[in-house]
Amino acid sequence: MINLPPEKLKDILVKQGLIDPALFDNLQIESQRKRQDLADILISQGLVNKDYLYLLIARALGVERVNLGVMKIDENILRLIPEDAARRRNVIVFGREADGRFQVAMDNPTDLETIDFLQLRLGGPVKPYLATDEDLNRGFSLYEKRLTQDFKKIIEESVKESLRSKAKGDLKEAASDLPIVAIVDNLMAYALSSRASDIHFEVLDDGVLVRYRIDGVLHEVIRMPKEIHAAIVARIKILASLRVDEHYRPQDGRFRHKIGDELVVDVRVSIIPTFYGEKVELRLLAAAQKPLSLSEIGASEDTVKVIREAIKKSYGMVLICGPTGSGKTTTLYSIMNILNKPDVNIITVEDPIEYDMRYVNQVQVNVQAGITFASGLRSLLRQDPNIIMVGEIRDSETANIGVQAALTGHLMLSSLHTNDAPTAVPRLMDMGIPPFLVAAVLNAVSSQRLARRIHLECIESYAPEASVRASISKTLEEIGADQSQVRIPKIFYRGRGCAACNHSGYYGRIGLFETLDVTENVRKIIIDRNFSLDNLRKVGREEGMTTIFEDGLRKVERGLTTIEELFRVIRE
16 A cells, blocks of 8 residues: 555646546545545556556655566565565565665555664665565565475474374364364465465375466475375365265355464365365455456456446446456456446345455355345345346346346346357357347457466567467467458567576466457347357457457567467467
8 A cells, every 4th residue: 555645646646637636536535435545546447557656656755666576686685574574564675775775665665663673673774665566476476485395394294293193083183183274274375375376185096186276277286195185174174164074965165264463365165075085175365355457457458448438338238258267257346346436336146255345235145045146136136236246147047137137227247158258149149138138238248368477577588480470370360360450579578487486487367358349230240130150250350359369469569478378378
């Protein structure tokens, strides 16, 4: 959070001609209402570029702006402050001035208490710099190399202690054993420090394999003896309030887990029986996540413009499409964050609730209690909503109720499992929605994928081989792109790999988008008796739709992702 008085921030932005004073006052009221940082709202509304805003604020505070993604961090100096203290204070000590002052990246360079703490701990004066959350996270990632060594040592010791335990006969007693508790806690803590979204416990014929999904890709983390598998599963079942004595039926649950002094994570649990025993999957959802702006998740200006125009309407349907794990829910929350105003009633039905949004009424799907997407949506319509968000349209009943809601004065947001944006149209038709209703309710459809970002600390450029350029040309031909209008980059980028990115060359993910604006010409194609998906794609392109591959190619040119990652994503 940027610690700058609102009046000072207002003065800076108004002088730069970036915002009208009245609009700033309204956004300040909105930030207080939503309990969101005013700077975050300014960025999410697209009123100011994040880097430029931080540069202006640094000047106003009389400090320098630092970008840790493009500079070498002295790891010996970094580790003068322990990781827990660095994370708690949101600081990274990244170097030293010629005069001996320690260079410190901070999200709040005016925090005198933290500066005093650092000077006492470091034994010398410090020079504070303003840094974004992304900058600080890049610094925190450098702690992970040593953490990996400590983590494996702790797990090995806990496993040995567990195998010596006498409590293995009773599962509940074994699950409460300190070594088992320590194993589960440390696996979760390390997963979060590694930015993992999922933890997989997979039982094999000769052991237990633990894998993390990081930036969409699974990585093997550790193998443990099979003897402790039952106790680990029992521990997770107890945390999620599931039946410990049930081993032959799937079970689903969730729990909230605290790690350290401040970090809280919501954990969604899925357990299924497999040939060698029960497999456990944990989805980790940070309890304090904040919705990102559309531009922060990777949406281009064209995509943002289409979506903003679509949600200006007081009725109709906006769909976000893509496979599981493509970031659809994050995009829906970004849209809701734009719509979250005092004069509207927003209600959602979700499975699970991934973000806690103030002033949005969120309903959790609970099949045992009779709350499904369809029944929940039907109930929501009796709550006088202006805007409805349904986590996913899975069946004909949900689709029909959603269409009726969109026709009767509600703005309907939802997600759909399709490979691209135009395919959402025949998918709705397959669910029993007549073509004339599909044309009437759809405002816009966006399809997306998530590609891994190049790690900026180890980025390098290179000239692609002729075969790579040929593959790009072939793919453009396959998707019907006008190659005279698409530029194939002459210089590509990749990450060399370093300790901070676990030698993968990637750090974080970015969205690739394809957005279909449902214009009058598109509606004519939808209701045409001779409807064809190819015609819809053709007209969509004529109306300005850019495919996921073309959007990804632009991001390859800008050094945001690699061509290999783009091909991997579109071929999934």
